[in-house]
Amino acid sequence: MVQIPRGTRDFVPEEMQKRRYLQQRMEATFRGYGYGEIQTPTFETLELFTAKSGASIIDELYNFKDKGGRELALRPELTAPVIRCYIERLQMAPKPLKLFYFGNCFRYDRPQKGRYREFWQAGCELIGTDTPEAHAELVALAYTILKNIGLQNIVLNIGNLHVISAMFEKLRITDAVKKDLLTFIDKSQYEDLNSALRSNDISQQDTEAFLEILQTPDLDKIMNYVHGHERAHTELTRLRGVMDLLKTSFGIPDPRVKIGIVRGLDYYKGLVFEIEAPVLGAEKQLCGGGDYELVSLFGGTQVPQAGFAIGFDRALLALETEQFTFPQPSLDVFIVPVTETTIPMALSVASQLRAQGLTVDLDLLRRGIGKSLKYAAAQHARFAVIIGPKEQEEGKVTLRNMIDGSQSSCAVADLTAAVFT
RNA sequence: GCCCGAGUAGUGUAGCUUGGUAACAUAUAGGACUGUGGAUCCUCUGUGCCGGGUUCAAAUCCCGGCUCGGGCCCCA
Numbered sequence: 001m002v003q004i005p006r007g008t009r010d011f012v013p014e015e016m017q018k019r020r021y022l023q024q025r026m027e028a029t030f031r032g033y034g035y036g037e038i039q040t041p042t043f044e045t046l047e048l049f050t051a052k053s054g055a056s057i058i059d060e061l062y063n064f065k066d067k068g069g070r071e072l073a074l075r076p077e078l079t080a081p082v083i084r085c086y087i088e089r090l091q092m093a094p095k096p097l098k099l100f101y102f103g104n105c106f107r108y109d110r111p112q113k114g115r116y117r118e119f120w121q122a123g124c125e126l127i128g129t130d131t132p133e134a135h136a137e138l139v140a141l142a143y144t145i146l147k148n149i150g151l152q153n154i155v156l157n158i159g160n161l162h163v164i165s166a167m168f169e170k171l172r173i174t175d176a177v178k179k180d181l182l183t184f185i186d187k188s189q190y191e192d193l194n195s196a197l198r199s200n201d202i203s204q205q206d207t208e209a210f211l212e213i214l215q216t217p218d219l220d221k222i223m224n225y226v227h228g229h230e231r232a233h234t235e236l237t238r239l240r241g242v243m244d245l246l247k248t249s250f251g252i253p254d255p256r257v258k259i260g261i262v263r264g265l266d267y268y269k270g271l272v273f274e275i276e277a278p279v280l281g282a283e284k285q286l287c288g289g290g291d292y293e294l295v296s297l298f299g300g301t302q303v304p305q306a307g308f309a310i311g312f313d314r315a316l317l318a319l320e321t322e323q324f325t326f327p328q329p330s331l332d333v334f335i336v337p338v339t340e341t342t343i344p345m346a347l348s349v350a351s352q353l354r355a356q357g358l359t360v361d362l363d364l365l366r367r368g369i370g371k372s373l374k375y376a377a378a379q380h381a382r383f384a385v386i387i388g389p390k391e392q393e394e395g396k397v398t399l400r401n402m403i404d405g406s407q408s409s410c411a412v413a414d415l416t417a418a419v420f421t
Numbered sequence: 422g423c424c425c426g427a428g429u430a431g432u433g434u435a436g437c438u439u440g441g442u443a444a445c446a447u448a449u450a451g452g453a454c455u456g457u458g459g460a461u462c463c464u465c466u467g468u469g470c471c472g473g474g475u476u477c478a479a480a481u482c483c484c485g486g487c488u489c490g491g492g493c494c495c496c497a
Contacts, residue, residue, distance in 0.1 A: 003470090006488065053497045059422090060495065077497065107497090110422080113490070186496095267497085282491090338456055365450090373458035388456060400457075407457085 007109070007117025018326045019120075022149055022316055023102055026122050029145045030100035033137065035124055038099045040081035046071040048080050052267050052297055062106045062117075074106035079307060080294065082125050087300035095128025095303075102312070114283035114314045123289075123309035130291060130304035132238055135271050136245035142275060142287050142308045143252055149315060150324045151277065154286065156252065158273040159261030160239050161290075163222065164214075166232035167259075170225075171202055171210060185214060186262040214260040219243070222259055235270055242271070267292045271306065277318035286314050332419055334376035334402075335362035336369055338388030346387050349397065349412055356416045377402060383419055 004010060011019060027037070046063050063073040075081055078101050090097060102122050109115060122145075126138050139158065146154050164185075168178050177200055184193040190211055197207040213225045219240050226232040239257065246255045263272050272290035280286075289308020296302045319326075333353055337346035346362050353360045361379060363372045369386065376384050386398040391409075399410040399418055410418055 003488075049497075057497060060497080080497085107495090109495070110493095111489080112492095115496085263497090283496095285496090336457085367451095368454080369457050370454065371451090371458090375458085377458050384458080386457075390456085398457090402458075405458085 005117070007111035009116060009118070017329050018316060018320075019312075021326055022312070022319070023122070025149045026145050026310070027100075027102075029141070029148050030124060033098070033141045033144075035098040035100040035141075038082060038085065038101050039103070040075070040078065040085050040101070042104070043072045043074050044081055044084070046073040048084055048298075049073055049076060052080065052294065060108050062108055075103070076107045077105055078103050078121055078123055078309065079125065079292075080298075082307075083294045083298060083300075083305070086125075086127060087295060087298055090127075091300060091303075096134065097127040098124065099127070100124040112283065114280060114311075114317050116313060120312035121309045122312050122315075123307060125305060125307035127295075127305050128303055130270075130306065132241040133245060135238075135291065135306060136242045136250060138289070138306055138308065139242070139255070139271075139273050140246060140250035140252060142273070142289060142310065143255075144250075145310065146275060146286060146315065150319055150322075151315070152322055153279060154275050154277055154318075156255045156273065156275050157258035157261055158239070158243070158255055158271070159257070159259050160235045160270055161262075161268055161272055162235040162270055163226060163232045163239075163259055164262070166226045166229040167210065167213060169229070171197075171206060173200065173202075182262050185260050188260065190215070215258070217257045219257055222257070239271070263288060263290065267294050267297065269293055273308070277314070277321075279321045280314060280318055283314065286311055286318060328380055330359075330380040330382060331361050331376075332358040332381070333360045333383045333385055333415075334372070334379060334381035335360065335385045335387065336372040336376070337363060338369060338386060340366065341389060342387045342392050345392050346385075349385065349387065349415070352412065353415060353419075358416065358419060373400075373402075385415065 030037075046058070049057055049061060057076075058073075061073050061076045063071065066072055082099060082101060086097070086099075100123065102120065104118055104120050106118050109117060111117060124138075124141070126134060139156070143154070143156050168181075173181065177196075181193060181196055184190070184196060193214075194207055194211060197210065198204065202210070209225065213222055216222065219236060223233070223236050226236070243255055243257065246252045261272050261274055263274075268290045270291040273288070274285055275287040276284045277286050278284060287308055287310045289306070291304070291306045293302075293305065295305060333350075335346045335350050337343045343366075350360045350362050361376075361381070363375070367375070373384055381402050384400040384402055386400060388398075391397050394409075396409050396411050397415065398407055399415065400407045
């Protein structure tokens with residue numbers, strides 16, 4: 001038997017119903033914040049992705065040569081393609097530019113729960129502003145999207161990469177060592193970090209202070225720790241501004257400062273944030289984003305950029321884990337021709353109702369009334385329309401309310417009105 | 422790419438240790454119900470991931486592959 005490729009999935013109607021629901025809710029929220037949709041190709045030149053991450057990235061993506069010998073790759077994420085498009089076509093667009101997207105992405109990873117080789121991302125890019133209110137609105141948007149799809153329990157963490165750099169400077173840690181330490185910080189492996197710092201001749205006292213600052217949500221403590229470092233001070237002041245806006249103006253109850261947020265990316269600079277769903281366990285991160293610099297790397301004129309991406313599949317998984325009840329697709333009318341002779345009339349009634357914009361299905365298996373009504377119930381039909389010889393003679397139909405079981409005789413012309421009430 | 426575990430009707434499971442005709446529930450289709458639904462009963466259809474080995478005989482034991490899941494690596 002031919003089977004589906006590793007790490008990919010089919011989505012049957014029941015699953016697509018949930019996915020579309022999710023996408024529509026997300027889209028409505030993006031639009032509510034003034035964002036416009038953008039779509040880029042499924043594959044790009046390989047160079048677009050190696051430019052910022054180096055050749056080592058090739059191990060993790062699907063790349064190939066086309067028949068003209070071009071080196072191409074299936075997109076592993078959407079920020080780089082969107083920025084490429086911005087440089088090609090949107091540099092002169094009025095600022096700030098707000099772009100959102102949905103798209104499938106591909107990574108050559110080992111699949112696990114919540115991790116697939118083809119997965120979907122929802123995300124956005126905000127180009128041309130980096131005021132605290134712009135950053136606060138961006139973070140609020142990410143948070144609001146996840147809340148609006150119905151998630152109950154999510155955690156928002158906000159950090160700043162300039163600050164953590166300042167912390168490393170303070171300890172005089174070299175870039176080579178820093179890289180190893182960042183791995184521990186990223187994974188919150190503080191005991192390993194502790195040993196690593198100690199073995200790099202950092203005193204016990206300094207190590208403890210460093211570890212405390214990484215984990216504390218207290219901005220004053222952090223401010224105090226990097227006292228005298230001008231850049232860090234500026235960034236922390238901005239961060240305080242963003243936090244205040246999130247709490248007061250955007251009404252987000254519990255944004256947390258976590259200076260230990262690292263993000264795996266090289267191109268983030270200042271603000272970084274993550275949103276996770278604790279219910280998901282190991283693969284709990286739902287969203288990541290921040291302030292970054294890609295436009296100039298790709299040859300465009302420098303401009304402030306920030307954005308985030310939401311793991312669409314994980315967001316859905318989190319909702320399901322929280323036992324969210326998704327809206328069920330329902331049918332307005334299911335038509336039951338009682339005998340073969342009434343099939344033409346049934347079809348014609350179906351056409352008329354469909355032309356009115358109703359969703360209509362009818363028995364195509366020539367089943368009995370009992371089985372047909374059972375099928376109609378399984379499709380969550382709101383009404384059944386029964387057409388037998390009696391009804392046909394009178395030019396009427398029997399309208400059955402599937403919710404309460406009540407029945408009445410109804411002229412075809414009055415059906416639409418009856419169903420809409 | 423590495424280590425570990427699992428794969429039996431569409432779905433969920435039993436049988437595997439100790440090899441001997443593959444079962445149950447549910448879902449689908451038909452019928453009981455000659456014109457009224459989520460109930461009940463009956464009937465049909467449908468199953469050993471793939472390939473090899475051992476054996477008179479393999480769902481069961483062995484090897485390889487594939488897929489899924491847990492842990493590494495990675496997560497731009």
